[in-house]
Amino acid sequence: MGLEKAVLIGVITKDQDEVKSKEYLDELEFLTFTAGGYAVKRFTQKMDMPNPKTFIGTGKMEDVRQYINEHHIDTAIFDDELSAAQERNISKILDVKVLDRTNLILDIFAQRAQTSYARTQVELAQCEYLLPRLRGMWTHLERQKGGIGMRGPGETEIETDRRIVRDKIALLKKRIKTIDKQMAVQRGNRGKMVRVALVGYTNVGKSTLMNVISKSEVFAENKLFATLDTTVRKVVIQNLPFLLSDTVGFIRKLPTQLVDSFKSTLDEVTEADLLLHVVDISHPNFEEHIASVEKILGEIKSGDKPTIMVFNKIDAYQQEHIDDDDLETERTAKHYSLEEWKSTWMSKIGDNALFISALNKQNLEDFKKRVYAEVREIHVTRFPYNHFLYPDYEEES
CATH class of the missing domain: 3.40.50.300 (P-loop containing nucleotide triphosphate hydrolases)
Incomplete structure (x- = not known):
């Protein structure tokens, strides 16, 4: 399976100047590579603050959409955490898989977790990330053929609802607490x-x-x-x-x-x-x-x-x-x-x-x-x- 093609999107604001924005996008590119993707192009926009509806402005979003269509890009990755509403709005416009930095890092953790303890911790983090984003999160699944951002609990719990995820979170926290106690005993035994x-x-x-x-x-x-x-x-x-x-x-x-x-x-x-x-x-x-x-x-x-x-x-x-x-x-x-x-x-x-x-x-x-x-x-x-x-x-x- 070849590397997934992605575009990276960041903003330049008063808190994050051009140099800082480039550094973060360099890191995002390395994260994308670690997750099994390939960053084809970067888009940045100067703004006072990210757009609450679509993160970047409508003109820049249209540039991204055109580039994605022309170059058959699989994924759009944003350098900051997107709200549930932003993610839904952007998905409708771009018609591809949309991830943010948090989702990308969680995905890498899902790949890297070797022990049941690490897997439980990652699953808990993913469920907590998923909970506020459940509404409409899976509406674009027919074109999201797995890959980056689709590993871990997301893939197995597509038909889930908030109640099930909350129950799952409670269960995972309980499991972690039990393992923590065991590990504390192990540390004491040293x-x-x-x-x-x-x-x-x-x-x-x-x-x-x-x-x-x-x-x-x-x-x-x-x-x-x-x-x-x-x-x-x-x-x-x-x-x-x-x-x-x-x-x-x-x-x-x-x-x-x-x-x-x-x-x-x-x-x-x-x-x-x-x-x-x-x-x-x-x-x-x-x-x-x-x-x-x-x-x-x-x-x-x-x-x-x-x-x-x-x-x-x-x-x-x-x-x-x-x-x-x-x-x-x-x-x-x-x-x-x-x-x-x-x-x-x-x-x-x-x-x-x-x-x-x-x-x-x-x-x-x-x-x-x-x-x-x-x-x-x-x-x-x-x-x-x-x-x-x-x-x-x-x-x-």
Whole structure:
């Protein structure tokens, strides 16, 4: 089956300028690719605020409709969450499948959910998204031959009504509560071992780092949300054991339904003693990614935990920097060398900032040494009589 052809639609407003709009559409394109689609064209419109009936203006909507007809496009994807009314109105005009960013992210989660727990969480988020949109949602189904946005409960519950979906939501919440209790018991059974959690934006290399450190095979792929289920591994650096967990990646404009239904997955973060905030320094918007992650950490009351910033993919950054040096362009932050970055706000982080390449295993000794020191301090505070068991870190020969 070939990739589904899609057009992407966004707006430029006073809150979201042209540069920001382009960044979001870049991300939307990557989301579309991850979901199994191919973005053929983008449409943007400058407006004070999105049109409450059709999101974009009638003239621009006509341009989109003509393009869709002429190029046999399957799907129109909007960069912001559409109301039920907007979705219905747009579907009538465009006569193709209409998705918004939230629906797209939910669809990727539906594809990626491996365990029954993750599937239950995704199904709950999808049902909560579906509930206000039930009226007329399936009227265009005869031309929506499955594909992106049609996976998960939507496909199996076309004849549903609000009462059935509400019952389903109650049932799923009950199921999640039961599993949460089991997981809380499991976490309790791990004893007082120090717990470290990898957090970060989606696709920054957390799973690759997890594989390198724990020498285990956690699924890692250059797509968004490769990891949904939290993986916990026992890791030993020198002779010091601790638990390391890999968590779901964060993203800007993350649907509230997902934050709510994945709260329990993030319990690994809330109960961790130390956070390793992994950042893809080769991404042009990595500073915004940091802000997005910190915002969500604040929402789950984990913003003040001891944190080490791990700037990953320095190999990709250095390569880009070599390529950029050939261009005679005005130097901005985008052209900083790693040394220049280190002298900016990063210098205030001090030894809580590490620069590595998990893929190429660059600077991993420094990483292990720093994590060892931090874990040792937490462990010794917890078990003062154990301090002599864990001497200072010894470099591997």
